Amino acid sequence: MDIKIENENGSMVFYINGRVDTTNSNELENIVKPYLEDGDNDIIFDCSDLTYISSSGLRVFLYSFKVLSAKKRGFSLRNVLPDVLSVLNMTGFSKILTII
Amino acid sequence: METKSYQFDDISKIAEIPVILENLSDELKLSSELIFNINLALEEAMVNVFHYAYPDNAKKEVSMQIKLHGNQLYFILTDSGVEFDPTKEGDVDITLPAEERRIGGLGIFLIKNIMNNVSYQRIDDRNILTMEIDV
Numbered sequence: 001m002d003i004k005i006e007n008e009n010g011s012m013v014f015y016i017n018g019r020v021d022t023t024n025s026n027e028l029e030n031i032v033k034p035y036l037e038d039g040d041n042d043i044i045f046d047c048s049d050l051t052y053i054s055s056s057g058l059r060v061f062l063y064s065f066k067v068l069s070a071k072k073r074g075f076s077l078r079n080v081l082p083d084v085l086s087v088l089n090m091t092g093f094s095k096i097l098t099i100i
Numbered sequence: 101m102e103t104k105s106y107q108f109d110d111i112s113k114i115a116e117i118p119v120i121l122e123n124l125s126d127e128l129k130l131s132s133e134l135i136f137n138i139n140l141a142l143e144e145a146m147v148n149v150f151h152y153a154y155p156d157n158a159k160k161e162v163s164m165q166i167k168l169h170g171n172q173l174y175f176i177l178t179d180s181g182v183e184f185d186p187t188k189e190g191d192v193d194i195t196l197p198a199e200e201r202r203i204g205g206l207g208i209f210l211i212k213n214i215m216n217n218v219s220y221q222r223i224d225d226r227n228i229l230t231m232e233i234d235v
Contacts, residue, residue, distance in 0.1 A: 055206040083136040092194030
């Protein structure tokens with residue numbers, strides 16, 4: 001997994017490249033956490049190159065959403081690939097999270 | 101297809117699952133969607149064992165057998181941890197709002213959704229989880 005972060009018109013965009021599983025979801029959480037705790041930007045996870053996710057990765061998505069919505073900051077996923085989208089649908093996460 | 105056997109002695113070894121499934125796919129011509137889903141179910145099942153079946157400092161081990169009968173693929177996970185039947189876990193409520201959603205229990209929920217059949221046996225102090233999927 002590689003993460004690239006860009007400020008796009010005031011939103012922080014995290015480009016998540018590769019697989020997010022039990023072995024590296026903590027790494028994703030540690031990278032995102034400072035941006036959740038500080039700042040007032042909306043956050044977007046760009047999933048164009050996110051090829052796999054398990055429940056440990058979904059946990060980071062849900063955690064990010066909860067922290068940001070408590071602060072009235074936006075959180076969305078974009079360019080989600082079909083296989084990942086099907087996991088979001090299966091788990092009901094697609095009804096909770098904003099997918100653009 | 102001949103029965104295949106694998107050993108996993110650490111949670112980090114789940115990184116081998118994609119390679120195992122890639123080889124299986126070469127042999128059986130499985131779709132990438134099916135491979136993705138099987139990978140997810142296997143990871144969730146193994147994570148349950150590594151996180152919950154063994155005491156912290158115990159040697160942890162899971163073995164996996166893959167068998168094909170007709171058009172059914174069987175994934176059989178065996179561990180010698182404490183008795184635990186994941187098929188008895190209650191389903192998570194996926195309709196709850198975010199604030200009430202918990203991540204616990206999502207693993208077995210995914211396994212049951214992906215696999216066509218999931219069964220559990222306790223034999224000779226071992227947990228045996230058998231997952232079947234149509235291919």
